[in-house]
Amino acid sequence: MQRRKFIAGLAGAAAWPMATRAQQPAMPVIGVLSAVSQPSLLAAFQRGLAEIGYVEGRNVMIMHRSVEGEYDRLPSLAHELVRLKAAVIVTMGTTPAAFAAKSATSSIPIVFALGYDPVETGLVASFTPGGNITGVTNLVVELAPKRLELLHEMVPTASLIAVLTNPLNVPEMPVLQRAAEILGVRLLPLNASSQSEVDKAFATLREQGAGALLVGAEPTFFIWREQLSALAARYAVPAIYFYRENVDAGGLMSYAPDRTETYRQVGVYAGRILKGDKPAELPVQRPTKFEMVVNLKTAKALGLNVPVAILIRADALIE
16 A cells, blocks of 8 residues: 555656646747848847847747748748747848738737838838837838938939839839939939849949949848949949948948847847737837948049048948
8 A cells, every 4th residue: 555655656746847847838939030131130139139138048939030032932931930829020121021920910919120111101000000010110211312312422423323222122212213303313213133133233324324323222132232342343333322231341331220229129129028018009119320331442442532521420431
């Protein structure tokens, strides 16, 4: 009798830790859906998470899915993150990624990092959105005229300025056309959704005699930054970019919000939601820090004298 009680006690003791482990909550999962892989921005996102107390591998898992510019893959990957029961879905970089997540779920919280105005694109109803979606916008369209103005200041002799955009993303052309009229310059729209089309766009730029180039805020132009800087050097065309990394790769200049700050804020929002905040309680944020970078080596190669006003305002000079 005593032997049977002893064995039963051992069995209960063995089962108790297993039952305890089964009752412990699983580590929450954040699903990240991005147009292109940008490790520095993912690191900034993780810093924001850490500010709220979440560290990957310790108390949160991050599942990253990137389409590397193949936008038609976004819907299937968004549904995959829903099937994996992500606690929060974060979209990085493009309007199509945010809409793919929105179409995939109406219940899982979504935090976006978005270039374009989320209200004008129809992603949210207002900057105090309600529902399951919130995030940070980089105001790409609103800042496009400023980039055109800086390019015109850098190359005042350019009466025809080419604008390279990807037709698969939301274009900046309408606001740029209005800004061009004010500056007294003409625009040459060029579309490129593949690397071969980028080559053709530069050939057209030369044929039409454009004196400068504005490269749109398009994630694929981040991927193709080496190609873009090489072509700009080959055709000796001064160009302004949205991404600082394009300038690091040899481009002339860039102007944009501080994107590391944008993605840090996205991480903060994702962490707050994991803590219990509702997306409807978190207003869409606008950028407060902006960055202008000028590559002086490239300017010298192009034979440009960088205006003193630009040198003074630049946040970083690459020599």
